[in-house]
Amino acid sequence: GGIITQTPKFLIGQEGQKLTLKCQQNFNHDTMYWYRQDSGKGLRLIYYSITENDLQKGDLSEGYDASREKKSSFSLTVTSAQKNEMAVFLCASSIRDNTGQLYFGEGSKLTVL
Amino acid sequence: SQLAEENSWALSVHEGESVTVNCSYKTSITALQWYRQKSGKGPAQLILIRSNEREKRNGRLRATLDTSSQSSSLSITATRCEDTAVYFCATGGGSNAKLTFGKGTKLSVKS
Numbered sequence: 001g002g003i004i005t006q007t008p009k010f011l012i013g014q015e016g017q018k019l020t021l022k023c024q025q026n027f028n029h030d031t032m033y034w035y036r037q038d039s040g041k042g043l044r045l046i047y048y049s050i051t052e053n054d055l056q057k058g059d060l061s062e063g064y065d066a067s068r069e070k071k072s073s074f075s076l077t078v079t080s081a082q083k084n085e086m087a088v089f090l091c092a093s094s095i096r097d098n099t100g101q102l103y104f105g106e107g108s109k110l111t112v113l
Numbered sequence: 114s115q116l117a118e119e120n121s122w123a124l125s126v127h128e129g130e131s132v133t134v135n136c137s138y139k140t141s142i143t144a145l146q147w148y149r150q151k152s153g154k155g156p157a158q159l160i161l162i163r164s165n166e167r168e169k170r171n172g173r174l175r176a177t178l179d180t181s182s183q184s185s186s187l188s189i190t191a192t193r194c195e196d197t198a199v200y201f202c203a204t205g206g207g208s209n210a211k212l213t214f215g216k217g218t219k220l221s222v223k224s
């Protein structure tokens with residue numbers, strides 16, 4: 001088995017601040033993802049990466065940057081945090097095969113004051 | 114707009130009862146997945162059902178797929194309090210990599 005570790009678990013920032021979330025996986029999976037989860041809106045894909053140094057935009061990439069410098073890690077940066085923003089950011093990984101099963105971390109909860 | 118969508122926002126049942134969560138999707142698919150997310154945790158896959166399959170079981174869980182109506186259902190029999198969670202359907206993934214989730218159905222199982 002493996003595990004996905006997201007840090008930090010809770011992140012509180014100020015409006016306009018640049019904030020970075022980190023994700024590590026030890027599955028040795030090729031593909032990694034960042035999703036944003038807002039109450040009542042399900043999961044929306046921000047960025048994904050098919051392999052090391054690859055980046056693909058999802059449906060919600062505006063306002064975010066991502067970085068995949070190693071196969072095991074995938075970082076997400078909120079470039080300018082919005083006041084009253086509150087969401088959970090979920091990192092996931094998968095093998096690149098036709099099962100498509102994603103393995104998720106427990107999430108990082110962002111609050112912007 | 115969502116490519117996959119559950120048809121109910123919330124459901125509530127008593128322990129031991131059966132419940133069905135429904136999902137509709139908008140594109141042709143090679144497979145559809147069902148995930149469950151418990152409070153404070155990330156989603157976990159329950160069942161993957163491929164486009165050439167009509168039904169798939171996993172213990173007390175049964176998923177169906179109707180490609181003609183672009184819909185799927187997830188049924189849980191003999192529900193338990195620990196089945197309380199949000200249930201998502203998702204399409205895409207695999208070589209396409211991009212998996213799209215519905216908004217989720219919140220299931221409460223009461224004792």
